[in-house]
Amino acid sequence: MSETLQAVRGMNDVLPDQAAAWQLLERAAREIFAQYGYREIRLPLLERTELFKRSIGEFTDIVEKEMYTFRDRGDDSLTLRPEATAGIVRACMSNGLLHNQRQKVWLMGPMFRYERPQKGRYRQFHQIDVEALGFPGPDVDVELILMTARLWRVLGLRGLRLHLNSLGTPASRVVYRAKLVEYFRAHAAVLDADSMRRLDGNPLRILDSKNPALAAVIAGAPLITDHLDAESAAHFATLCSQLTGAGIDFVVNPRLVRGLDYYSRTVFEWVTTDLGSQDAVCSGGRYDGLVEQLGGEAVPAIGWALGEERIVELLRLQGLARDEGGPDVYLVLAGPAAEAVGLGLAERIRDGAPGLRVETNCGGGSFKSQLKRADKSGARVAVIIGDDEASRGVAAVKALRGREAAQREVSFDELAAELGRELQAQPA
């Protein structure tokens, strides 16, 4: 509990008991990405601060007050990445991956934002991120959403709802934004302080307010869906009909806006009611103008990111995070002669039956406590060796879970084959 031994605030340890759920999620995601033909990209955690200012937007909360920014020894301003898209776009540009090419990539890893920690919100958190660059859509928009739906299906997650909206093009948004500001100014009397502040910076975000006192004003506000340019409207209509055709349920939520400036047209968000106030589990959108904005050619693109901590928590809440870390076989070594042969014998079992997980008792302990450990480990079979067995070159094989045959002696030479036959024939 000493102060010096604590982890940094908002940065969590993932302990062995929790790691199974993370592996479950990451393994499922990797398999799905491979199924869709998306390839992994791995990037630095640090980028030049300028990149995030120019992509996320200089006057967003993320850039204004949430970034871990510092100067390195060469006096360059660097920032720990607060999200993945900017780095991916930068990497594709600086490596020429967008020159007459299209890219479908994914990335997973830690992101950093200096926020007040809360359930589902941490200063170091982990995202799984997917981006498709060079595709105008809406077909690829559908594909990306299908990918997320498949992930929930594979994991067995229930209760996620898809919200969908279109933000139109920057040009159409300017028109809408002006109307919105005009509307809210007319109702300035009822707005709260947060909303007044947003009125200049990011008026669309007022639509997102959770303040119940504003519900009525917001409900009466002009809808962005009524102010889309023709192309965006067509894009959105096709997206919706193809999703319906693919059997994906969604709700059109005209008040869904995103906190990052680079989004255009399609935006979506998977939400849950199980996590309290941090209810967005996965969200994404199209950013057709970003590459050009960063100095490249005009390249349409879309992507999404999910919060691993939030998904892992859902897996836990829904009882889907099973731990498969336990061994199949536990070696009990009673006495010095047994300890002398134990590790070598365990190696022979691993050689002869590579599919088995074999744990050797380390650190001694009484016979009774070794058997207790064998039981607690979840192993189905205990291989018991005392000094007597060690001198005769045999082991006692004891079933720990019922069903299997009673205890018997097996010679060291036959042990691997015997265990392999017995345990692989009837998986747990």
Add this chain to the structure above:
RNA sequence: GUGGACGUAGCUCAGCUGGUAGAGCUCCGGGUUGUGGUCCCGGCGGUCGUGGGUUCGAGCCCCAUCGUCCACCCCA
């Protein structure tokens, strides 16, 4: 950044109007010279988050600080 609740053993928690810290689980040993999952007995384990203050005396009261949780905010 704002508001609120809470920090006692590795874990979950009890602890009276302030009187000098307990239980269950876990772990170790024994009951059964070598047979677990049930049971019984014993043991290990705490500067009561940290630092100050009040008091004869503080786990309990006060202040500060760190952390966790909830809401706002933000967003994955």
